[in-house]
Amino acid sequence: MLTLIKGGRVVDPGNLDGVMDLLVSDGKIIEIRKKGEKKGSSPADGDHAFLNGEKLPIDQVFDATGKIVMPGLMDMHVHLREPGYEYKETIETGCRAAAHGGFASICAMPDTNPVNDNRQVAEFILKKAAALDMVKVYPFAALSRGLNGDILNEYGELKQAGVIALTDNRPIRNSQFMRRALEYAKGFGLLVISHCEDPDLSAGGVMNEGAIATQLGLSGIPNAAECVGVMRDIALCELTDSRLHIAHVSTKESVRAIQAAKGRGVKITAATAPQYYTLSDNAVIGYNTHTKMNPPLRSRDDVQAIAQGLADGTIDVIASDHAPHSSIEKEVEFDLAADGIVGLETSVPLALRLVEQGTLSLAGLVAKMATNPARILGLESGIRIGAPADITVIDLEKKYTVNSNNFQSLGRNTPFENRQMQGRAVLTMVGGKVVYKHLN
Numbered sequence: 001m002l003t004l005i006k007g008g009r010v011v012d013p014g015n016l017d018g019v020m021d022l023l024v025s026d027g028k029i030i031e032i033r034k035k036g037e038k039k040g041s042s043p044a045d046g047d048h049a050f051l052n053g054e055k056l057p058i059d060q061v062f063d064a065t066g067k068i069v070m071p072g073l074m075d076m077h078v079h080l081r082e083p084g085y086e087y088k089e090t091i092e093t094g095c096r097a098a099a100h101g102g103f104a105s106i107c108a109m110p111d112t113n114p115v116n117d118n119r120q121v122a123e124f125i126l127k128k129a130a131a132l133d134m135v136k137v138y139p140f141a142a143l144s145r146g147l148n149g150d151i152l153n154e155y156g157e158l159k160q161a162g163v164i165a166l167t168d169n170r171p172i173r174n175s176q177f178m179r180r181a182l183e184y185a186k187g188f189g190l191l192v193i194s195h196c197e198d199p200d201l202s203a204g205g206v207m208n209e210g211a212i213a214t215q216l217g218l219s220g221i222p223n224a225a226e227c228v229g230v231m232r233d234i235a236l237c238e239l240t241d242s243r244l245h246i247a248h249v250s251t252k253e254s255v256r257a258i259q260a261a262k263g264r265g266v267k268i269t270a271a272t273a274p275q276y277y278t279l280s281d282n283a284v285i286g287y288n289t290h291t292k293m294n295p296p297l298r299s300r301d302d303v304q305a306i307a308q309g310l311a312d313g314t315i316d317v318i319a320s321d322h323a324p325h326s327s328i329e330k331e332v333e334f335d336l337a338a339d340g341i342v343g344l345e346t347s348v349p350l351a352l353r354l355v356e357q358g359t360l361s362l363a364g365l366v367a368k369m370a371t372n373p374a375r376i377l378g379l380e381s382g383i384r385i386g387a388p389a390d391i392t393v394i395d396l397e398k399k400y401t402v403n404s405n406n407f408q409s410l411g412r413n414t415p416f417e418n419r420q421m422q423g424r425a426v427l428t429m430v431g432g433k434v435v436y437k438h439l440n
């Protein structure tokens with residue numbers, strides 16, 4: 001089957017930027033033709049392609065004129081909730097949300113029930129995802145047995161089962177355990193992802209520490225709770241000469257620490273989520289539990305520092321930390337509400353705001369949401385001949401209002417309800433297969 005994506009502006013950082021036609025066959029990109037370029041094998045001839053001297057009918061044409069065509073986006077921080085919490089999300093609903101949001105690949109966090117700390121759970125997730133045949137799902141496994149932070153899992157066995165990175169997705173209190181985990185993971189070439197937080201400093205806090213928390217009578221989490229964790233893990237990364245990725249950076253102090261560490265050659269990378277450069281703790285006024293998350297929404301200064309960190313390359317990745325919860329966990333008092341928001345279906349328009357503001361170029365956005373996560377995880381990404389046809393098409397003009405009732409995710413917990421958005425994915429293709437389409 002031959003598919004033509006024609007007339008779109010192809011943006012692949014450091015590789016392509018221009019109006020091009022892409023021809024896809026057998027799950028792969030087989031031809032990239034610049035506008036106006038005419039050769040014997042031009043796919044731009046209406047409904048036929050000339051391949052190796054043969055004239056073949058094009059089965060499927062997508063007109064991407066005026067749209068942006070990019071490598072399939074990848075979200076490296078997603079909670080799929082299955083097994084164990086299928087009332088919050090299933091692998092199927094999570095994958096559907098990803099496809100609608102423009103993501104060709106997602107990484108599944110291990111905090112399921114049972115925890116993904118053994119090959120059975122990793123294989124279960126991979127098997128379910130393969131049966132769905134929608135977006136690519138890469139399981140992350142836990143660093144410690146049952147996320148207890150004290151016993152190392154069998155990393156070699158997990159890698160064999162298909163796990164590509166390790167994280168407890170919660171603070172690791174014991175620095176000695178973290179050191180051993182980094183050393184052990186290094187032996188298997190597995191990336192460690194850290195949720196940096198000093199749990200004693202943040203204990204009891206439900207929002208950012210500061211004037212707004214005082215005003216609302218809520219207990220706060222200081223910036224230092226995150227930065228102490230970031231600095232410790234940088235130190236352990238240097239000690240063990242291993243690779244470490246820091247998840248959801250939210251404070252200016254963390255950005256500064258990461259920048260300094262990168263400057264002296266420490267092998268760390270970092271991610272943030274759209275909420276941390278979009279919303280400040282001001283959003284918590286009114287006690288909307290959809291503004292409760294961990295790390296919490298920070299001050300306006302921090303929001304600016306995160307955007308700056310993305311602009312100057314200190315922060316490599318934008319990942320959503322898609323954390324669906326049911327209304328049972330959110331329609332309660334602020335203190336008692338679960339942490340986390342859904343993100344797969346709002347990430348693209350929120351990232352496009354950075355482009356609109358001039359913080360990121362379009363190529364920069366593609367780097368943060370596709371090619372950088374792929375590079376960090378050792379996966380393939382990019383618009384190249386012979387590469388898997390994982391492609392996202394974005395319409396920069398499309399305006400709409402967020403209505404969580406329209407989400408494919410089971411989670412409705414978004415702080416962006418009723419927000420006006422501009423720009424969204426109109427086509428998501430995974431291995432040549434269209435998994436979402438809102439384009440003629």
Ligand SMILES: [Zn+2]
Nearest residue numbers: 077109169321
């Ligand atoms: Zn998370």
